[in-house]
Amino acid sequence: MSHKILHDLTSLEDVCRLLDGISIVTSKKSIPIECSSGYILGEDIISGINVPPFSKALKDGYAVHASDTATAEPDSPAILLAGDFIPAGQGDRSYVQTGGSQEIATGAPVPEGADAVVMWKIPGVWGILSLYILPFAQERTSFLMVRI
Numbered sequence: 362m363s364h365k366i367l368h369d370l371t372s373l374e375d376v377c378r379l380l381d382g383i384s385i386v387t388s389k390k391s392i393p394i395e396c397s398s399g400y401i402l403g404e405d406i407i408s409g410i411n412v413p414p415f416s417k418a419l420k421d422g423y424a425v426h427a428s429d430t431a432t433a434e435p436d437s438p439a440i441l442l443a444g445d446f447i448p449a450g451q452g453d454r455s456y457v458q459t460g461g462s463q464e465i466a467t468g469a470p471v472p473e474g475a476d477a478v479v480m481w482k483i484p485g486v487w488g489i490l491s492l493y494i495l496p497f498a499q500e501r502t503s504f505l506m507v508r509i
Contacts, residue, residue: 415454415470418447423462424475447472 371379389403418424425441433439441462447455449468457463457475465471465478 413470418465418467418469418471418478420478420480421467422465422478422480424457424465424472425462425477425479426457426459426475427477429460430477430479 392400423441423443424447429441430439442458442460444457444461444463445455447463447465447469449466451469454470455463455472457472459474462479463472463475471478
């Protein structure tokens with residue numbers, strides 16, 4: 362695949378001049394939602410209800426106990442028992458035991474007992490019964506949307 366080479370870039374001075382010429386309205390006003398096309402939200406809106414009403418996986422991966430993978434290193438990975446697959450839309454909640462994992466689809470409810478989702482591209486599967494998980498402490502928890 363070839364990449365486009367950009368030779369004619371806008372100079373920093375021209376960019377600054379363009380930005381200086383843009384007027385930004387910073388005031389807020391209340392309008393009916395049906396008249397809000399073309400506007401941006403002036404402040405956060407926080408829902409009074411949880412939608413969905415459960416913690417969900419934000420990426421395809423494996424639901425795990427974070428403590429089971431906290432000390433994993435490339436030369437000393439966590440070996441976890443691989444459990445069932447949890448598809449998005451599944452209504453019944455399953456459970457992840459300590460030392461176990463469950464493959465999970467994006468949007469699926471995180472099973473009870475799990476407090477982290479390791480993205481599926483990160484671990485490597487060794488056979489059917491075990492899961493090889495490399496350490497990715499920062500990424501690990503960023504794939505889980507927690508119900509408040």
